[in-house]
Amino acid sequence: MNDSQITISLPDSSTRSLPSGATAADLAADIGPGLAKAAVAARVNGELADLRRALPDGASVAIVTRKDSDPDALYVLRHSAAHALATAVRKLYPEAGIGFGPPIEEGFYYDFEVPEPFTPEDIETIQAEMVKVIEADDPFARRDVDRSEAKALFADDPLKLERLEEIPDDETISVYENGPFLDLCRGPHAPSTGEIQHFKLLHAAGAYWRGDEKRQMLQRIYGTAFYTSQALDEYVTRLEEARKRDHRRLGQELDLFSIQEDIGPGLVCWHPKGARLQLELRRWIEDLLTARKYEFVFTPHISSEALFRKSGHLPNYAENMYPSMQGDGEEGAFRVKPMNCPGHTTIYAARPRSYRDLPIRLSEIANVYRYERSGTLHGLLRVRMLTMDDGHVFCTPEQVEPEIFTCLELVDIVMSTLGLEYRFDLSTRPDGEKRIGDDELWDRAEEALHQALDRAELEYGLDEGGGAFYGPKIDIKFKDAIGREWQGATIQLDFNLPERFDLEYVGADNQTHRPVMIHRAIFGTLERFTGVLIEHFAGAFPPWLAPVQVRVLPITDAHEEGARAVLDRLESEGYRVELDSRSDTLGYRIRDGELQKVPYLLVVGEREIEAGTVAVRARGADKKQVIMPVDDFVDRLRERVESKSLQN
RNA sequence: GCUGGCGUAGCUCAACCGGUAGAGCGUCGGAUUUGUAAUCCGGAGGUUGUGGGUUCGAGUCCCACCGCCAGCUCCA
Known part of the structure; x- marks a missing residue:
C-alpha cells in the first residue's frame, strides 16, 4: 500500500482501500450505487460526519442512509x-x-x-x-x-x-x-x-x-x-x-377528578372514582412498607416558621412556599408544610436513640402544599397540593446501602406490577450557593448512591447539578402520553439535615454519632402517579385498581331482581359493583359500560337467571361474551384482583 | 413568573362585515322492555370567565384582571 491510499474498515469488519482524500460519499459510491444514492451522512470512528468530509486513514466508517428508523x-x-x-x-x-x-x-x-x-x-x-x-x-x-x-x-x-x-x-x-x-x-x-x-x-x-x-x-x-x-x-x-389519553381529558370523561377555578389553580378535587384509585394505591404501599418494617406517623399540616428556617427550606424555597400565617401574640408565624422532612426529623429527635434502634423508618402519606409558579401547573402532573408517599430512614452509614436496595426493590415492585416504563437518573450536587454542607459530605453521599446503583446492576443517567440542596438523589423518570418526562420515585441521601437538627444516636462504643438520613418516595406523589397511570392505561385500569370493577346489566325490568342478586353476591365478596337498570336498550348500556372502561360487564337475562350463570363481557376481550356460573366469575375476579393482574 | 394562543349550556362545538345566542351528547319527563357499542318523542338548561370602556347596539372591537393550553424557566 502506498501513501496515496487509505484503508477504511466497515461495520462488517471488512476493509477497503481508497485514494487519499476520499470522502464518505466516495466510499459509499465505491461500495455500490444504491448505497451512494441512499447515503445522507456517515459515522466516522463513532462520530457523525458529513458525507463530503475527507476520511482519515484507518477510520472505521458506517454509512448512514435515509431511514426514518435510524x-x-x-x-x-x-x-x-x-x-x-x-x-x-x-x-x-x-x-x-x-x-x-x-x-x-x-x-x-x-x-x-x-x-x-x-x-x-x-x-x-x-x-x-x-x-x-x-x-x-x-x-x-x-x-x-x-x-x-x-x-x-x-x-x-x-x-x-x-x-x-x-x-x-x-x-x-x-x-x-x-x-x-x-x-x-x-x-x-x-x-x-x-x-x-x-x-x-x-x-x-x-x-x-x-x-x-x-x-x-x-x-x-x-x-x-x-x-x-x-x-x-x-x-x-x-x-x-396520544391526546385522547391525556389524563386531564380522561379525568373529565371518567369523572375521576376536577380542578376548579373556585377552589384555585393546581388544587385537585378527587371525585369518588378518582379517590378510589388513590385509596387502592395507598393501601398497597402501606402494606408493602409495613412488611419492610416502616412505621407510620402523622405530622401537622402547619408548623412554626422557625422549623423551616432551621431546615434550610425557607431560605432556599421561600418563593415556592405559601405565605406566612402570622400568629396573634407571641407565638410567631406559621407555614403550611411544603414537605415532611423537618417533622420526621423532629420525631426522631424527640428521644435519645441507640444504635440498636436503627434503622428507624418513618413513613407518612401526607398532603403538602407548594406554591408552584402558575405557568408550571399541569393537570395532575404538577399541582399545588400534593400527596406524597413520603418516608425517611434514619440509619448508620453502614446501613445506607441495604436501605437503598429496599427502596429500589419497592420501585421495581410498583413499576413492574403496573407495567410502567421508566429510567433512573443520578442527580448530583447543585451549584455553590444552592447547596448546604461541605464538599466532603457531598463526596460521600454521591459515592454511596453510585455504588448502590452499580451493585444493583441498574443502568442510569447522570443529571449533573440536579440534586436537592441537602443531598444527591436517585430519581426515576417516566413519560406522559405525548412523551414529556416527569419525575416519579425519588431516593435522596442526606448527611446535612442530621447536622442541622443535631441528630444523634449512641453507638456500641457509648459515644454519640450522627445518623444518615434517606428521604424517599416510591409513587412520588399520588397526584402525579395517578395522572401517569391514567395515561398509561388510557383509563382502562386493571381490575384491582378499577374504580368500578363490574357493572351488571339486566336485559329487561323482569331481570332486575336476578341482576341484583348477582350484584349483592359480588358486593358481599368485597368488590365494587354497579347496577345499570336504565330503561335504555342493552346495546346502549353496553356501549356506555365500554366507554366508561369498566373491566367486566355482566349481562343477566332469563337464561342466566335460570342457570345461575352470567354472560361476561370482559373489556377488550376477543370473545365478546363468555357464559359462566356466577361462582366461576367470582373466582376469576378474585384471582385477578388478588394477584393485581394486568389482565381482566 | 415569562412569550404566544385560547375562554359561548355539565361536555364537544356553532353564531358572515358588531344587529340581541344555536346544535349534538349528557341531564330531566314520557313512551318503549330491549340478548351484546347509540330506541323514539318532549322539556329544562347560558349576565357568552370577571370588571371596565367604545357604540344606537358587543359573544364579536379596546383595556385590566382571572383561568386554561403550548413552550421557556423552576421543581425540596
Missing part, C-alpha cells in the same frame, strides 16, 4: 431542517438575530431574536418560504475557520458572537453555508437542503436565551421532519391519538 439519519435531517428554517426566517426577517437551532428527540427548533413574536400566520408564511429554500436545493458547505475570521463573519450577530466566545481555543470552529445562509455550526448536515422533503412547522413559543430567565426572551419555532410522508403522517396521527 436516529442518526433523522438527526442529520432535522439539523439541516433547522438551518433551512433559519434560512427562511432570515429571508423574511433580514434583521432577525439567530440563536441555537438543534435537532431534538422528535424534531427540531430554532431560536430567533425578533422585535415582534411570530403569529400563527407568520409560521405559515415561514413554512411556505422554507419550501422555496428546499426547492433551491443548495448544498450545505462546511468550512473550518479561525477565530478572527469567525468574528468577522458574525460581526453583526451578537448571539453568535457570544457563543463563539465560549468555544475553547483547541476546538475547531466550523461554519456551514447553504445558499444565502451562513451559520456557526458543528454539523453534520445532509448534503443539501433538497433532502428535507417531509417537514412541518408545529408551533412557536418564547424561550429564554441560554435558558436563563434573566436574559432576553427569544422566539422559538418548533418543527419536525422525516424522510417519508408516511412517517410524518404517522407522527401527526400519533400525537392526536
